[in-house]
Amino acid sequence: xxxxxxxxxxxxxxxxxxxxxxxxxxxxxxxxxxxxxxxxxxxxxxxxxxxxxxxxxxxxxxxxxxxxxxxxxxxxxxxxxxxxxxxxxxxxxxxxxxxxxxxxxxxxxxxxxxxxxxxxxxxxxxxxxxxxxxxxxxxxxxxxxxxxxxxxxxxxxxxxxxxxxxxxxxxxxxxxxxxxxxxxxxxxxxxxxxxxxxxxxxxxxxxxxxxxxxxxxxxxxxxxxxxxxxxxxxxxxxx
Amino acid sequence: xxxxxxxxxxxxxxxxxxxxxxxxxxxxxxxxxxxxxxxxxxxxxxxxxxxxxxxxxxxxxxxxxxxxxxxxxxxxxxxxxxxxxxxxxxxxxxxxxxxxxxxxxxxxxxxxxxxxxxxxxxxxxxxxxxxxxxxxxxxxxxxxxxxxxxxxxxxxxxxxxxxxxxxxxxxxxxxxxxxxxxxxxxxxxxxxxxxxxxxxxxxxxxxxxxxxxxxxxxxxxxxxxxxxxxxxxxxxxxxxxxxxxxxxxxxxxxxxxxxxxxxxxxxxxxxxxxxxxxxxxxxxxxxxxxxxxxxxxxxxxxxxxxxxxxxxxxxxxxxxxxxxxxxxxxxxxxxxxxxx
Numbered sequence: 404x405x406x407x408x409x410x411x412x413x414x415x416x417x418x419x420x421x422x423x424x425x426x427x428x429x430x431x432x433x434x435x436x437x438x439x440x441x442x443x444x445x446x447x448x449x450x451x452x453x454x455x456x457x458x459x460x461x462x463x464x465x466x467x468x469x470x471x472x473x474x475x476x477x478x479x480x481x482x483x484x485x486x487x488x489x490x491x492x493x494x495x496x497x498x499x500x501x502x503x504x505x506x507x508x509x510x511x512x513x514x515x516x517x518x519x520x521x522x523x524x525x526x527x528x529x530x531x532x533x534x535x536x537x538x539x540x541x542x543x544x545x546x547x548x549x550x551x552x553x554x555x556x557x558x559x560x561x562x563x564x565x566x567x568x569x570x571x572x573x574x575x576x577x578x579x580x581x582x583x584x585x586x587x588x589x590x591x592x593x594x595x596x597x598x599x600x601x602x603x604x605x606x607x608x609x610x611x612x613x614x615x616x617x618x619x620x621x622x623x624x625x626x627x628x629x630x631x632x633x634x635x636x637x638x639x640x641x642x
Numbered sequence: 643x644x645x646x647x648x649x650x651x652x653x654x655x656x657x658x659x660x661x662x663x664x665x666x667x668x669x670x671x672x673x674x675x676x677x678x679x680x681x682x683x684x685x686x687x688x689x690x691x692x693x694x695x696x697x698x699x700x701x702x703x704x705x706x707x708x709x710x711x712x713x714x715x716x717x718x719x720x721x722x723x724x725x726x727x728x729x730x731x732x733x734x735x736x737x738x739x740x741x742x743x744x745x746x747x748x749x750x751x752x753x754x755x756x757x758x759x760x761x762x763x764x765x766x767x768x769x770x771x772x773x774x775x776x777x778x779x780x781x782x783x784x785x786x787x788x789x790x791x792x793x794x795x796x797x798x799x800x801x802x803x804x805x806x807x808x809x810x811x812x813x814x815x816x817x818x819x820x821x822x823x824x825x826x827x828x829x830x831x832x833x834x835x836x837x838x839x840x841x842x843x844x845x846x847x848x849x850x851x852x853x854x855x856x857x858x859x860x861x862x863x864x865x866x867x868x869x870x871x872x873x874x875x876x877x878x879x880x881x882x883x884x885x886x887x888x889x890x891x892x893x894x895x896x897x898x899x900x901x902x903x904x905x906x907x908x909x910x911x912x913x914x915x916x917x918x919x920x921x922x923x924x925x926x927x928x929x930x931x932x933x934x935x936x937x938x939x940x941x942x943x944x945x946x947x948x949x950x951x952x953x954x955x956x957x958x959x960x961x962x963x964x965x966x967x968x969x970x971x972x973x974x975x976x977x978x979x980x981x982x
Contacts, residue, residue: 473800481779481810536807
């Protein structure tokens with residue numbers, strides 16, 4: 404897809420990869436709308452993008468809430484026009500420190516699924532039709548190694564990401580006019596990673612800005628990847 | 643009543659103006675009623691939460707946004723007095739008389755000022771919303787609700803009033819002829835050689851409960867025709883295919899454009915002023931999907947450009963007799979010559 408001139412909606416845009424990707428896409432000429440629950444951090448991010456000459460808008464919403472979806476989509480399209488790129492980046496770990504499934508409350512699992520899986524389903528459903536009738540558009544979800552492998556403590560998060568990958572595959576099979584993909588960004592030096600693994604050696608973690616650049620490059624040649632594919636960013640970065 | 647849950651089971655009354663016939667169908671039959679080379683034109687406007695509770699110096703009002711001036715803070719709105727959507731609009735109390743300069747609190751972070759009052763009715767006003775961009779839209783979505791209909795058995799949520807392909811929130815009432823369309827049905831039509839294209843048209847209020855205002859409907863509405871749609875319509879017309887509008891708003895956009903440009907539509911962003919009725923000769927649109935409309939409504943007047951009043955009267959009587967659901971969110975009609 405062509406990033407320049409496109410309208411991009413990125414959830415979880417106040418920090419970490421979402422924030423870095425918002426800045427990178429705006430730098431490349433996209434009209435970026437960032438969504439997050441934390442309004443203050445979000446507005447700071449948007450201010451930074453604007454100071455650097457990019458176009459960005461901030462909308463405060465919780466993508467895990469059913470009632471938030473249509474107001475969000477309405478506001479985004481009013482501000483930036485019909486959406487060309489939807490990035491499901493927002494996600495929650497659930498309670499930290501991470502707990503094994505045997506100790507995970509079902510309410511905690513439910514909350515992780517609401518934000519990481521059901522929210523992206525609802526948001527895609529509210530947007531994909533407008534992409535389909537244009538015969539264009541790209542829906543990207545940020546996945547994780549935990550979607551593939553079962554790591555102790557990562558059960559709720561991993562299940563949500565495995566489900567999200569499968570949503571992407573199924574949307575791809577059902578809506579050929581729109582492109583879908585999951586990207587596994589690898590382990591990044593973010594607040595979320597620090598919450599999950601506070602003792603990790605940060606020097607071994609990827610810089611979210613570097614991953615954001617990789618994703619932006621990938622977007623420019625997304626047509627080379629079959630729709631619905633799961634793409635591992637980390638491996639290709641190191642290659 | 644309540645909208646049918648199974649969209650493809652929505653009933654479809656096919657009125658054929660060429661043969662002067664009526665046939666009962668289901669919405670899922672739509673692709674069979676079209677032929678290869680036809681073009682479905684959709685309105686991709688999302689529906690705003692256009693009903694706002696306002697507090698004025700003189701008491702509470704309901705503000706129904708009717709139209710937005712291009713790119714600005716200025717809107718046309720119709721005011722309603724005390725009461726709720728459960729009452730028919732014509733039975734609602736009158737709102738307080740608000741003069742230019744009166745202010746309205748429309749919810750947290752959203753204020754408005756009356757800028758002008760129509761000479762036709764004191765309920766038809768110009769309104770300036772005192773917010774823009776990032777501050778306007780979240781406040782509007784927090785404060786507003788979709789316009790409601792007293793013939794429905796419950797309140798409509800924002801998701802109930804969106805077509806499956808809605809994008810920018812331009813419509814104040816749902817372009818409801820597209821309510822039953824699904825992506826799968828568009829694919830099924832495409833497999834039969836029926837393409838689709840879209841316009842964005844700011845569908846306005848269908849009624850106001852005020853006879854003087856209703857006479858003026860539809861008010862001017864802004865529309866946008868993208869270049870691929872212009873090209874698709876031209877191609878279809880050049881090859882003898884038919885342009886089938888999904889909803890009266892699409893007819894208005896395409897015919898307004900055709901009128902401005904000597905019979906051909908242009909890729910443009912403009913204001914639809916054209917009122918279509920039995921004296922109109924459609925230049926671009928061959929037929930349309932629409933609701934089941936009774937005499938006296940602006941939708942019915944528009945249908946008379948496509949079919950004789952006698953056929954439309956028969957269609958309405960037939961729909962009533964066979965238990966079709968009427969009004970907004972009811973069953974649908976297709977006014978189009980038969981495919982074979």
